[in-house]
Amino acid sequence: MTRKIIAxxxxxxxxxxxxxxxxxxxxxxxYRGCSHGCIYCDSRSNCYHIDDFDNIQIKCNAIDLLHRExxxxxxxxxIGFGSMNDCYIPLEETQQLTxxxxxxxxxxxxxxxxxxxxxxxxxxxxxxxxxxxxxAAVSITITTTNDELxxxxxxxxxxxxxxxxxxxxxxxxxxxxxxxxxxLLPFITxxxxxxxxxxxxxxxADAAYILAAMGMTNREGQRDYFYQQLDKQFPxxxxxxxxxxxxxxxCPAPYANQLWKHFTQRCQVLNIPIRMRFYNPNPHKQLGxxx
Numbered sequence: 001m002t003r004k005i006i007a008x009x010x011x012x013x014x015x016x017x018x019x020x021x022x023x024x025x026x027x028x029x030x031y032r033g034c035s036h037g038c039i040y041c042d043s044r045s046n047c048y049h050i051d052d053f054d055n056i057q058i059k060c061n062a063i064d065l066l067h068r069e070x071x072x073x074x075x076x077x078x079i080g081f082g083s084m085n086d087c088y089i090p091l092e093e094t095q096q097l098t099x100x101x102x103x104x105x106x107x108x109x110x111x112x113x114x115x116x117x118x119x120x121x122x123x124x125x126x127x128x129x130x131x132x133x134x135x136a137a138v139s140i141t142i143t144t145t146n147d148e149l150x151x152x153x154x155x156x157x158x159x160x161x162x163x164x165x166x167x168x169x170x171x172x173x174x175x176x177x178x179x180x181x182x183x184l185l186p187f188i189t190x191x192x193x194x195x196x197x198x199x200x201x202x203x204x205a206d207a208a209y210i211l212a213a214m215g216m217t218n219r220e221g222q223r224d225y226f227y228q229q230l231d232k233q234f235p236x237x238x239x240x241x242x243x244x245x246x247x248x249x250x251c252p253a254p255y256a257n258q259l260w261k262h263f264t265q266r267c268q269v270l271n272i273p274i275r276m277r278f279y280n281p282n283p284h285k286q287l288g289x290x291x
Contacts, residue, residue, distance in 0.1 A: 010065040023278035025077025030097040032057035034085040036157040039229035046221035070108040088118025102127040111135035111279035117157040135279035167205040178209035183216030190253035215252035
């Protein structure tokens with residue numbers, strides 16, 4: 001079930017210099033809610049006030065707002081798509097809000113960073129190539145390479161095997177593309193074996209980077225849904241979360257430091273960066289040693 005809504009604005013402001021994780025100065029969410037059904041999704045949290053999260057709300061005036069807001073911006077900064085919902089949910093195939101938004105971004109010559117699990121991003125390679133003359137990055141979220149496990153934790157998203165093929169195709173097309181390896185779910189995906197498989201698959205797909213977090217967030221609203229799904233898919237695991245984390249927001253994996261060290265070592269061996277290259281508004285400026 002979907003419905004159309006009128007948005008008051010489309011761009012949210014982040015740090016002027018860009019977010020330290022993803023390099024974004026602005027974020028744009030063209031839809032409210034998401035249909036991937038990921039059991040861990042932070043966007044279900046009560047603080048975001050998104051009712052009936054699984055039913056998508058379409059911001060029918062998003063494109064007009066984006067054009068107007070970008071036209072008024074004097075400072076170029078990377079626009080992030082995918083912070084609160086996936087901009088390449090199946091509905092995008094008919095609505096084409098993301099494609100039309102990228103046309104606006106290209107027209108105004110802004111850099112962009114897309115975070116998605118959706119394979120439909122391949123449709124827009126032509127626009128991403130065009131925006132790449134400024135800066136374009138695509139990060140594909142992969143939490144496990146195991147398709148069977150992924151069906152339990154990300155039931156309606158494309159399987160990881162398909163997402164890895166998307167990365168390979170993006171890279172072959174000359175697009176700067178990598179992996180967001182997050183969240184790492186305590187007691188489910190927080191193993192060295194999962195890390196080894198992910199990093200090896202990233203190398204095979206020619207991923208330009210892997211951004212990782214050794215844990216997850218878990219707060220009111222999100223936590224209720226997550227625990228319901230744990231009881232269905234992983235009996236007994238909810239009790240481990242309650243005993244280990246209580247009602248804490250940040251839930252690092254047990255032995256997170258050791259897992260991080262293992263992850264960085266594997267990436268070093270396979271020559272995969274663990275940080276992104278961000279948009280540089282002064283590409284001809286020679287950076288100093290400590291800049």
